[in-house]
Amino acid sequence: xxxxxxxxxxxxxxxxxxxxxxxxxxxxxxxxxxxxxxxxxxxxxxxxxxxxxxxxxxxxxxxxxxxxxxxxxxxxxxxxxxxxxxxxxxxxxxxxxxxxxxxxxxxxxxxxxxxxxxxxxxxxxxxxxxxxxxxxxxxxxxxxxxxxxxxxxxxxxxxxxxxxxxxxxxxxxxxxxxxxxxxxxxxxxxxxxxxxxxxxxxxxxxxxxxxxxxxxxxxxxxxxxxxxxxxxxxxxxxxxxxxxxxxxxxxxxxxxxxxxxxxxxxxxxxxxxxxxxxxxxxxxxxxxxxxxxxxxxxxxxxxxxxxxxxxxxxxxxxxxxxxxxxxxxxxxxxxxxxxxxxxxxxxxxxxxxxxxxxxxxxxxxxxxxxxxxxxxxxxxxxxxxxxxxxxxxxxxxxxxxx
Numbered sequence: 001x002x003x004x005x006x007x008x009x010x011x012x013x014x015x016x017x018x019x020x021x022x023x024x025x026x027x028x029x030x031x032x033x034x035x036x037x038x039x040x041x042x043x044x045x046x047x048x049x050x051x052x053x054x055x056x057x058x059x060x061x062x063x064x065x066x067x068x069x070x071x072x073x074x075x076x077x078x079x080x081x082x083x084x085x086x087x088x089x090x091x092x093x094x095x096x097x098x099x100x101x102x103x104x105x106x107x108x109x110x111x112x113x114x115x116x117x118x119x120x121x122x123x124x125x126x127x128x129x130x131x132x133x134x135x136x137x138x139x140x141x142x143x144x145x146x147x148x149x150x151x152x153x154x155x156x157x158x159x160x161x162x163x164x165x166x167x168x169x170x171x172x173x174x175x176x177x178x179x180x181x182x183x184x185x186x187x188x189x190x191x192x193x194x195x196x197x198x199x200x201x202x203x204x205x206x207x208x209x210x211x212x213x214x215x216x217x218x219x220x221x222x223x224x225x226x227x228x229x230x231x232x233x234x235x236x237x238x239x240x241x242x243x244x245x246x247x248x249x250x251x252x253x254x255x256x257x258x259x260x261x262x263x264x265x266x267x268x269x270x271x272x273x274x275x276x277x278x279x280x281x282x283x284x285x286x287x288x289x290x291x292x293x294x295x296x297x298x299x300x301x302x303x304x305x306x307x308x309x310x311x312x313x314x315x316x317x318x319x320x321x322x323x324x325x326x327x328x329x330x331x332x333x334x335x336x337x338x339x340x341x342x343x344x345x346x347x348x349x350x351x352x353x354x355x356x357x358x359x360x361x362x363x364x365x366x367x368x369x370x371x372x373x374x375x376x377x378x379x380x381x382x383x384x385x386x387x388x389x390x391x392x393x394x395x396x397x398x399x400x401x402x
Contacts, residue, residue: 100385104395107377111358112396115142119175119397123168127160135175143328143357148366152178176393182362183389186371191317191345198230198276198284200313202269204302204342205322206334207290210350210376212241214322215287216248217384218374223252227282232272233258234265234305235289237298245287251381255279265289265301266308273312299341306342320373322348323364328357335368349387350376361392 098106115138122134132153139149156174165171193199201218205211212235219229231254235241239261249256257272269286276284286309288302309316321344323331338344347364352375361372375392377383 100388101391101394103377103383103385104388104391105398107353107383108358108392108395108398110354111142112398115139115359115396119172120168123171127166127171131171132157139359141357142359143363144359145329145332145363145367148182148362151366152182172397176397179362179393179396180389183365183392184371185389186365188346188371188373188387190373192283193317195314197313198273198281199318200273200284200286200309200316201318201320202286202288202306202309202316202342203320203322203348204288204338205290205348206324207238209290209322209324209327211290211322212244212248212287214348214350214374214376214384215245215285216252217376217381218285219248219252219254220381221384222283223254228279229254230272230276230279230281230284231256232269232284232286234268234272235287236261236263236265236268237289241287241289255281266305269305269309270312273309299337302338303341319343319345320348321346321370322350323360325349325352325358325360325376326354328360329363331360332363332367335364335370339368344370346371346373348372348374348376348384353377353383358392358396361387 118138119135122131122138125131135156136149136153139152140146144152152175155178156171159165159174159178160171163170163174165174190201191199203211203215203218215231219231222229229252231245231249233242233245233256235245236259242258242261246256246258248254255275257268257275259268259271265288272284272286275281286305288305289298306316306319319342321335321338323335325331327334335344335347347368347370349361349364349372352358352361361375364370364372372387374384375387377385
């Protein structure tokens with residue numbers, strides 16, 4: 001009996017052990033099958049996440065899963081798809097040059113605040129002696145000049161009586177007409193050569209007026225019109241002048257002729273004309289030293305440059321004097337000194353946008369009898385513009401309303 005129980009117990013133990021082993025085998029198989037599924041699912045999840053963007057954070061379990069992923073076989077080179085190339089962002093549109101009238105309107109705001117707005121305020125209380133006196137002060141403050149101011153106001157009084165101008169608006173319209181009359185109808189176009197050879201423009205003016213910058217802007221305008229330009233760095237007294245002109249030559253595509261500092265300015269101009277002729281250039285612009293009007297010897301040197309040029313090329317098409325509008329009436333005395341050295345044919349009035357005294361245009365025209373041909377309305381390369389009296393006057397009083 002005992003032997004039978006021992007045999008049963010042993011058999012039971014063996015069966016139990018076999019059952020346990022069989023269960024373990026089955027569980028392992030199931031785990032392998034389910035484990036493969038989990039790995040594939042996790043891989044899909046990771047690929048979906050990667051397509052959405054970089055992971056914000058990764059924990060330890062994720063890193064372990066990544067390390068156990070099977071390696072992806074290399075794709076043959078001829079089947080590799082290049083990533084889509086992004087189209088470059090559109091370049092900002094090139095800003096168009098504003099119409100000349102709009103440029104005058106925007107750039108003359110300081111003068112407009114001094115002159116334009118005050119006219120309506122003065123005559124809004126009545127067309128009387130106090131209003132006329134106030135107008136005189138406003139015109140003088142705007143640098144129209146004392147002589148020109150008195151003439152303009154006297155003519156306004158006469159016309160106001162005869163035409164019955166009894167409102168501020170009526171007086172304003174008369175004033176605009178008188179300013180246009182004061183500026184005259186002179187030919188303001190830049191002269192060009194009619195015979196063979198390049199056109200020659202001699203440019204002079206006091207240092208600091210914007211002379212060299214104006215030459216560079218002139219070159220840009222001419223190059224844009226498909227004209228070949230040569231620049232002569234005849235300001236040999238100031239080393240920086242030739243360097244500055246060289247920068248403008250590079251910027252505009254003009255050809256530069258220069259010599260060492262201290263060289264004879266007339267010789268630079270002479271050689272520049274030869275170079276311009278040899279290149280069949282359309283235009284030669286000669287930059288001369290920024291002479292001070294109280295330096296007699298320098299003014300004589302300017303006259304020498306002009307004489308040498310005229311012996312070589314004949315009468316020059318233009319001799320342009322650059323004046324700074326912000327200097328006001330001092331510009332008139334500068335101009336008169338230069339007129340003693342050379343025959344100036346036109347005025348380039350710079351920095352008009354930065355001056356509250358834009359009336360200097362009228363003073364220059366009336367007192368010197370020389371037309372203002374170009375005006376500087378800002379620092380951009382396109383801000384050197386031909387002077388138009390009609391647009392100038394309209395710009396002075398634009399947006400002026402009660």
